[in-house]
Amino acid sequence: MKPSNWFIRLEEAADAADIENLQAEAFGPGRFARTAFKIREGIAGNPRLSFVGMSGADLAGSVRLTPIMIGTSRGMLLGPLTVSPRFKNRGLGKELLRTCLGAAADAGETAVILVGDAPYYGPLGFEPVPMGQIILPGPVDPARLLVACLNGSEMPSGLVRGGTD
Numbered sequence: 001m002k003p004s005n006w007f008i009r010l011e012e013a014a015d016a017a018d019i020e021n022l023q024a025e026a027f028g029p030g031r032f033a034r035t036a037f038k039i040r041e042g043i044a045g046n047p048r049l050s051f052v053g054m055s056g057a058d059l060a061g062s063v064r065l066t067p068i069m070i071g072t073s074r075g076m077l078l079g080p081l082t083v084s085p086r087f088k089n090r091g092l093g094k095e096l097l098r099t100c101l102g103a104a105a106d107a108g109e110t111a112v113i114l115v116g117d118a119p120y121y122g123p124l125g126f127e128p129v130p131m132g133q134i135i136l137p138g139p140v141d142p143a144r145l146l147v148a149c150l151n152g153s154e155m156p157s158g159l160v161r162g163g164t165d
Contacts, residue, residue, distance in 0.1 A: 006092050008099045011050040011062060018059040019052070022082040035138030036079055036115050040066045043162040049076065049103050053083070053092045060087040063096040065104055065112065070134055071158015075111040076104055097124050101148060110153035113160065115144045124148070133157045 011019070045064030053061040061083035065076040078100070083093045101124065104112055114121065115136075118128055126146040134145060134157060149155050 006095050007054040008051055011052050015052050015059060019062045022084055023080055035136050035140050038138055039077055039162045049100055051096055051099050053096050055087060060084050061092045061096055063100050065100055067164045069161050070156040073156035074164055075156060076109055078112050078114040105150045110150050111156050112148045114146050115140050116146060118146060121146050135159045
């Protein structure tokens with residue numbers, strides 16, 4: 001059964017356990033060692049830019065945008081984007097992405113970065129970062145570092161760190 005409509009809403013505090021369970025199922029314990037996770041560590045996702053997708057009463061997926069600095073520019077780190085295995089390949093991940101990117105643009109954000117697959121994220125506005133332009137503070141496959149420049153902004157440059165100061 002493929003739902004034709006998802007209910008996308010802002011993440012709520014009551015969703016935390018369900019989201020943690022989705023992330024554990026999708027990424028396993030190794031997620032804590034990943035560079036993107038370490039950047040987000042101790043920094044809350046922006047509550048106005050973090051969403052869940054519902055299928056009836058079931059939390060089927062989630063996405064968060066976490067504030068970061070890229071050099072001296074403010075930006076957002078996308079992720080994790082997580083969809084329950086029960087609801088994969090039904091369009092929810094892309095719907096969550098469109099929702100959070102639209103909200104980020106409306107909020108005046110200028111750049112969203114992520115580590116992911118260009119064929120999946122490219123059609124949604126992400127492009128590969130030229131080698132050395134945006135530097136993460138840990139190991140990452142440079143071909144998987146992607147950025148979406150919002151509101152007509154230029155691609156930022158510099159070292160990424162969590163937070164906004």
